[in-house]
Amino acid sequence: MHIHIPFKFKILHYDWxxxxxxxxxxxxxNDCYGICAxxxxxxxxxxxxxxxxxxxxxxxxxxxAHAILTTGGYTELSDNEGFVDLISGLICQIIYxxxxxxxxxxxxxxxxxxxx
Ligand SMILES: [Zn+2]
Numbered sequence: 001m002h003i004h005i006p007f008k009f010k011i012l013h014y015d016w017x018x019x020x021x022x023x024x025x026x027x028x029x030n031d032c033y034g035i036c037a038x039x040x041x042x043x044x045x046x047x048x049x050x051x052x053x054x055x056x057x058x059x060x061x062x063x064x065a066h067a068i069l070t071t072g073g074y075t076e077l078s079d080n081e082g083f084v085d086l087i088s089g090l091i092c093q094i095i096y097x098x099x100x101x102x103x104x105x106x107x108x109x110x111x112x113x114x115x116x
Pocket of ligand 1: 066084
């Protein structure tokens with residue numbers, strides 16, 4: 001899965017940006033691959049994981065979870081690294097295990113017929 005960085009997005013009516021962080025600096029201090037800077041509405045991702053797609057996806061989802069929870073007013077949950085990592089890790093698993101359903105035994109959604 002290719003993820004193009006930088007990219008921007010919205011949470012509620014707030015604009016956010018995801019950028020590469022070329023210097024380890026803060027990331028190294030915190031021994032992590034990403035940082036969610038709420039005050040700048042920016043997520044910094046370490047360039048050291050540029051060629052590691054599995055870690056990159058999990059890191060982006062992890063930082064997005066922080067951004068979503070904080071923006072939504074759930075600061076305590078955002079500060080709970082275990083919770084944030086559980087949610088982001090499981091969304092990662094859903095993305096990687098997702099398969100299109102081509103089994104004909106799976107019923108198709110019924111179209112509503114137009115009433116005259
Ligand atoms: Zn975190």
